[in-house]
Amino acid sequence: MHSLTLANGRQIPQLGYGVFTMSSEEVARCLPEAIAAGYTHIDTANAYFNEVAVGRAVRASGADRESLFVTTKLFPQSYPYAQCGPDIDASLERLGMDYVDLMLFHQPYGDYVEGWRAMEEAVDSGKVRAIGLSNFPVRKVEQILEVARIKPAVIQVEINPYWNQHTYKAALTERGLADAVFEGWYPLGHGDKALLAEPVFRELAEKYGKTPAQVVLRWHLQEGNVVFPTSRNPEHMRENLDVFDFELTAEEMARVNALPQHAYYTVPEEPPAFVLVHNDYSKQA
Numbered sequence: 443m444h445s446l447t448l449a450n451g452r453q454i455p456q457l458g459y460g461v462f463t464m465s466s467e468e469v470a471r472c473l474p475e476a477i478a479a480g481y482t483h484i485d486t487a488n489a490y491f492n493e494v495a496v497g498r499a500v501r502a503s504g505a506d507r508e509s510l511f512v513t514t515k516l517f518p519q520s521y522p523y524a525q526c527g528p529d530i531d532a533s534l535e536r537l538g539m540d541y542v543d544l545m546l547f548h549q550p551y552g553d554y555v556e557g558w559r560a561m562e563e564a565v566d567s568g569k570v571r572a573i574g575l576s577n578f579p580v581r582k583v584e585q586i587l588e589v590a591r592i593k594p595a596v597i598q599v600e601i602n603p604y605w606n607q608h609t610y611k612a613a614l615t616e617r618g619l620a621d622a623v624f625e626g627w628y629p630l631g632h633g634d635k636a637l638l639a640e641p642v643f644r645e646l647a648e649k650y651g652k653t654p655a656q657v658v659l660r661w662h663l664q665e666g667n668v669v670f671p672t673s674r675n676p677e678h679m680r681e682n683l684d685v686f687d688f689e690l691t692a693e694e695m696a697r698v699n700a701l702p703q704h705a706y707y708t709v710p711e712e713p714p715a716f717v718l719v720h721n722d723y724s725k726q727a
């Protein structure tokens with residue numbers, strides 16, 4: 443598994459397994475299978491309501507904790523400074539883990555500026571190895587950078603070939619985040635059939651003896667993105683890992699990057715109602 447180096451010097455596997463929209467039962471069924479197939483990086487969140495199941499499945503898999511890279515995320519209700527530390531502890535308790543490799547602020551609303559200090563303290567105490575931001579527009583990342591003692595090591599946003607985020611990445615690089623790792627969510631377009639049917643992906647799949655999904659994932663890797671496609675299908679799980687034995691040429695990368703940049707699937711400009719709901723994450727089966 444190819445890895446990238448985070449600003450804290452630790453390795454992050456470039457290809458992982460995401461568990462968004464998976465019920466606890468699905469996590470129990472699919473995650474051990476994914477780990478057995480070779481995934482060593484898991485992306486979950488408080489808001490997925492499956493941290494308990496993720497922790498249980500990791501233990502059931504028999505995998506050594508140190509061999510895995512586990513990410514979880516806090517929702518805005520956890521950002522106030524006094525709340526953030528206890529909620530990081532609660533997340534670790536649900537996972538049944540002493541630490542997570544990466545903790546993200548999931549959405550750019552609420553008290554993220556004061557909460558960042560609690561995230562830094564969690565790094566100091568070893569509960570969290572790296573911290574980062576998800577779905578933060580440039581101006582809100584700047585607010586964090588103004589107070590940060592530890593800069594965000596990871597920026598997670600939606601990235602797909604129709605929304606390659608070159609402008610966003612360049613803007614953050616200019617603002618001092620040149621060593622941040624970018625993670626792309628919805629890497630396969632969240633099941634959008636039109637994306638995988640793009641002629642360029644069909645043609646390159648034919649050329650390399652791969653599937654269009656594998657070509658899309660290969661494009662992500664060569665863009666430097668970390669991705670964690672979700673799949674409940676064991677064949678897809680294996681297929682998505684099998685992307686390290688071919689390489690797109692510079693001209694082929696340019697062809698993909700010439701696709702019209704029009705289709706991000708969700709970028710909330712204003713807090714959607716669900717972000718403001720105070721959920722009780724302890725209620726997980």
Ligand SMILES: NC(=O)c1ccc[n+]([C@@H]2O[C@H](COP(=O)([O-])OP(=O)(O)OC[C@H]3O[C@@H](n4cnc5c(N)ncnc54)[C@H](OP(=O)(O)O)[C@@H]3O)[C@@H](O)[C@H]2O)c1
Binds near residue numbers: 460631672678
């Ligand atoms: N930070 C955020 O706000 C945020 C938001 C959304 C997602 N995420 C993260 O990103 C992860 C991935 O997002 P996602 O699952 O929504 O989107 P995705 O990975 O782009 O797409 C998943 C869909 O693609 C299908 N698929 C997977 N492998 C395939 C293959 N080889 N060929 C054809 N179809 C394939 C899956 O179906 P099958 O089950 O049939 O394979 C599923 O329907 C999430 O699990 C989560 O960790 C983060």
